[in-house]
Amino acid sequence: MKNKYWNENIERMSREDMRKLQGIRLKQTVERVYHDSPFYRKKMQELDITPDDINSIDDIVKLPFTTKYDLRDNYPFGMFTVPMSQIVRIHASSGTTGKPTVVGHTRRDLAMWAECMSRAIYAYGLDESDIFQVSYGYGLFTGGFGAHYGAENVGASVIPMSSGNTAKQITLMHDFGATALCCTPSYALYLADAIRDSGYPLEEFKLKAGVFGAEPWTENMRKDLERKLNIKAYNIYGLSEIAGPGVAFECECQDGSHVNEDHFYPEIVDPETLQPLPEGETGELVLTHLTKEGMPLLRYRTKDLTALRRGTCSCGRTLARIDRIMGRSDDMLIIRGVNVFPTQIESVMLEMPEFEPHYQLIVDRVNNTDTMELQVEVRPEFYTDEISKMMAMQKRLYARLQSVLGLSVNVRLVEPRSIERSTGKAKRVVDKRKL
Ligand code: DLL
Numbered sequence: 001m002k003n004k005y006w007n008e009n010i011e012r013m014s015r016e017d018m019r020k021l022q023g024i025r026l027k028q029t030v031e032r033v034y035h036d037s038p039f040y041r042k043k044m045q046e047l048d049i050t051p052d053d054i055n056s057i058d059d060i061v062k063l064p065f066t067t068k069y070d071l072r073d074n075y076p077f078g079m080f081t082v083p084m085s086q087i088v089r090i091h092a093s094s095g096t097t098g099k100p101t102v103v104g105h106t107r108r109d110l111a112m113w114a115e116c117m118s119r120a121i122y123a124y125g126l127d128e129s130d131i132f133q134v135s136y137g138y139g140l141f142t143g144g145f146g147a148h149y150g151a152e153n154v155g156a157s158v159i160p161m162s163s164g165n166t167a168k169q170i171t172l173m174h175d176f177g178a179t180a181l182c183c184t185p186s187y188a189l190y191l192a193d194a195i196r197d198s199g200y201p202l203e204e205f206k207l208k209a210g211v212f213g214a215e216p217w218t219e220n221m222r223k224d225l226e227r228k229l230n231i232k233a234y235n236i237y238g239l240s241e242i243a244g245p246g247v248a249f250e251c252e253c254q255d256g257s258h259v260n261e262d263h264f265y266p267e268i269v270d271p272e273t274l275q276p277l278p279e280g281e282t283g284e285l286v287l288t289h290l291t292k293e294g295m296p297l298l299r300y301r302t303k304d305l306t307a308l309r310r311g312t313c314s315c316g317r318t319l320a321r322i323d324r325i326m327g328r329s330d331d332m333l334i335i336r337g338v339n340v341f342p343t344q345i346e347s348v349m350l351e352m353p354e355f356e357p358h359y360q361l362i363v364d365r366v367n368n369t370d371t372m373e374l375q376v377e378v379r380p381e382f383y384t385d386e387i388s389k390m391m392a393m394q395k396r397l398y399a400r401l402q403s404v405l406g407l408s409v410n411v412r413l414v415e416p417r418s419i420e421r422s423t424g425k426a427k428r429v430v431d432k433r434k435l
Helices: 015-036 038-046 057-062 068-073 107-123 142-153 166-176 185-198 219-229 342-349 387-405
Strands: 087-093 101-106 131-134 157-159 180-183 209-213 232-239 244-249 257-259 264-269 283-289 300-306 333-335 338-340 355-366 369-378 410-414 429-431
Touching: 015 038, 015 057, 015 283, 057 264, 068 101, 087 107, 087 142, 101 107, 107 142, 107 232, 107 244, 131 142, 131 166, 142 157, 142 180, 142 244, 166 185, 180 185, 185 209, 185 219, 185 355, 209 219, 219 232, 219 342, 219 355, 232 257, 333 355, 333 369, 338 342, 342 355, 342 369, 342 387, 369 387, 387 410
Parallel strands: 131 157, 131 180, 180 209, 209 232, 355 429, 369 410
Antiparallel strands: 087 101, 232 244, 244 257, 264 283, 283 300, 333 338, 355 369
């Protein structure tokens, strides 16, 4: 590998220097929003604070939180802090209800985002000699453009595929010799199956790394993808409100994802009390923009549940790390009083060799009691007409889920390829209680 770090000064900065830098940038950001955002000026006045109260990064706790609802209430451009003439790109995330959340970027914001993605790309051991197949959707969703501009910024060759058109994806991946694949883990799985069906031998592909994110996935899913695609699979985290992919990224150690904390200040808070939690404890990730021009957000509540660690990583980076996202607090299912995340089910299920990572959870309420059914595909080599073997498999999974999660889950084994495939974010849960 030619160069391990894209921006060594920042990625290996001492904690003391990083805190100083964060403090200076926080103050600048607070001054900006106080003067240019009626929304934040009002919020700060309500808390009786001014930019003079912000003198170090520790003062961040004095600042107000921001939620998705605030963005919706100020739809479409009410949170922007620069005139439209300075906004060069608009993204939006649709969500399932209500108005979309809209984000505006200045030219400098886009350069900052590309810088963050470039750090990720180098951490994955990739560089200008690589060919990136970007199979995240292009459009209002940030995945496609985010990966695209990051890869271009390091000088790599980009194939701007976007998602879908799976047969063509495989042909071009093969013929162009793509070395890196950027897409959701669930689409990567779909592509892996499609490669198997394509007739091209896996050895003819040049793929060496996957840049996977935009949805929760587990270590067991990583192993499955690495085996099926013969690659190393890396996690990438981000959200449109903050930037898109590249807010945090894994390195070769794969022991958490490094947050680009010179641009996005991370905190973990108790989602109920909103009090900051000690390092290492799991809670809600809250992010504050430190350099954003177009639409800076203070203490944005991501709803993503994770833990934060600040120790130096074996890769040499000092950038704080977040653990794998367990899920969004909204995704937590409460089944007969037991809290469960789809990722926990995925993790248990994939410990058994018989099952594919293609699954869906059907939640319902029957006679005032919550029910949960796990529909999971059996791997073709294990799928059989022999009822007794299928029953034994089902019982084993049921017992395992019961012992790990303390919850009885109805397990329904389904035929290979019967669960709908996703080209973007997979829909794992159908909650009929909410329909
Ligand atoms: O999903 C940005 C992105 C694109 C990230 C491509 C990575 C790769 P949104 O559509 O706004 O933006 O959704 C953001 O997706 O709050 C998390 O709940 C979830 N998410 C994103 N990355 C991960 C990840 C993009 N690596 C929401 N692991 C976030 C788990 C993730 N969840």
